[in-house]
Amino acid sequence: MKMKIAVLTGGGDCPGLNGAVKWITKSAMDSWLSSKRATDFDVIGISEGWRGLVDVDPEDPKSCERYLKPLDEEIVRTWDRYGGTNLGTSRTNPFNPKNDRSDILLDNIKKLGIDVVVAIGGEDTLGAAYRLHKLGVKTIGIPKTIDNDLMGTDYSLGFDTAVNVITEEIDRLRTTAGSHSRIFVVETMGRHAGWLALHGGECSGAYIILVPEYSFSLEEVCSLLQERKGREIRYAIIVVAEGAKLAGKEEVIQSDKVDEFGHITLGGIAKFVAEEIEERTNYETRHLILSHLQRGGTPSAHDRLMARWYGIAAVDMILNEDFGRMASLQRGEITSVPLKECIGRLKLVDIEKYYDKERYNGRRSIIR
The missing domain is CATH 3.40.50.450 (Rossmann fold)
Structure with missing residues (x-):
């Protein structure tokens, strides 16, 4: 046959x-x-x-x-x-x-x-x-x-390669962030699920990680940054998934054009967060959207x-x-x-199991 x-x-x-x-x-x-x-x-x-x-x-x-x-x-x-x-x-x-x-x-x-x-x-x-x-x-x-x-x-x-790309790009950002004592907000893909942001942030040692599964407060983000000021570390890396949401708000939309599966294009949350941080704290802050770089490479x-x-x-x-x-x-x-x-539902980050809601980062307790 x-x-x-x-x-x-x-x-x-x-x-x-x-x-x-x-x-x-x-x-x-x-x-x-x-x-x-x-x-x-x-x-x-x-x-x-x-x-x-x-x-x-x-x-x-x-x-x-x-x-x-x-x-x-x-x-x-x-x-x-x-x-x-x-x-x-x-x-x-x-x-x-x-x-x-x-x-x-x-x-x-x-x-x-x-x-x-x-x-x-x-x-x-x-x-x-x-x-x-x-x-x-x-x-x-x-x-x-x-x-x-x-x-x-x-x-x-594709997931492992994308996490490697995020890690490598953030490693590069550290040299300029440290040289200028800047905060960098790095935006990853992740419309509904925060696995890329979480694992990429954990692997690169990001100070704050914001995921779609848990809405964040800008006051708490700024408070965490202010707690760090004065220590030997002169910069901070924040990783945010494109679908992360400010508490009580919707996702930041890049374009309301809908594709054939009904999806709009998200993007811009890193810019918003960076501008808010700089305005609220007066810390010099930049943003970087990794976008399709995460899909590329060998x-x-x-x-x-x-x-x-x-x-x-x-x-x-x-x-x-x-x-x-x-x-x-x-x-x-x-x-x-x-x-x-x-199909019909997605595998999302289990916040209670993998996420520290107080520090906006991966949990530091694994076996319970």
């Missing part, structure tokens, strides 16, 4: 995506493994995420050349070394209620002879994969989001390893007919969970 696997990457790019595509392809087409199983595979990469499967014209060779990329072991051999996604991505939602193209999606999958769709993405991408599964298409999910907020898994691709060793494991797991799930499920890491073991359990 021969099956055709279509693999796509959706949503924001991040390091680890290319590695997952590589290991799906290598595991599916490995000649040594093929001799031991009854199923052979063809693998095609879909360009630009769900957009590729919606916009492709199966009867137009030029359209197919643009959106369909036949993959083999030689083509993907070095892919895991590089960040981003060689297949390209988009935030296209084929089930957008304002522009539902799910019928076109289903028709194209049928015309292209695709047996299984492997979707690598976050809640939005995997939500579309789940809806596709309910319509009778065999789907497999792989978790990807630098926010690490997907339910059903302890780890999502994947860390951990993301390369997880990409390998998840790619291999996806092919195992196909062979075991575990469709409508997502590859998952739980307590150090690779397993799978139903896609239904991974």
Whole structure:
């Protein structure tokens, strides 16, 4: 029996995506493994995420050349070394209620002879994969989001590399912050979940960390900074997630333009906090928004390893007919969970367990 696997990457790019595509392809087409199983595979990469499967014209060779990329072991051999996604991505939602193209999606999958769709993405991408599964298409999910907020898994691709980027950038900031006795407010991604800000702040030794899960008071932030004044440390680093909120207020919005999944663009909380600190304390304060730098660069060793494991797991799930499920890491073991359990809600920072509400930082008591 021969099956055709279509693999796509959706949503924001991040390091680890290319590695997952590589290991799906290598595991599916490995000649040594093929001799031991009854199923052979063809693998095609879909360009630009769900957009590729919606916009492709199966009867137009030029359209197919643009959106369909036949993959083999030689083509993907070095892919895991590089960040981003060689297949390209988009935030296209084929089930957008304002522009539902799910019928076109289903028709194209049928015309292209695709047996299984492997979707690598976050809640939005995997939500579309789940809806596709309910319509009778065999789907497999792989978790990807630098926010690490997907339910059903302890780890999502891209998170470790993003934390490393935050740590490295803050390490660089320390030299200028110390030289000028300045306060720096660093803004990370994290719309609803504060894992990036929390772990990035902890790893870089930030003095204050502000997360979306716990609203903050500017009075308390300034009080913490004033308590530090006069000690041997002449500067302070504050890390704030883009979705962090001032008590009683909403998130700071960069743009009210809504994407196909209904998300507005957040950003600017670091600027607001920095200006308030300087006005209230007269301490020289600057801000830095890391933005898409957190998505860039080469994947860390951990993301390369997880990409390998998840790619291999996806092919195992196909062979075991575990469709409508997502590859998952739980307590150090690779397993799978139903896609239904991974969407509709997010894995947020447990404030009582991981956050010090008095010092606005990670807890200094772990075992209780």
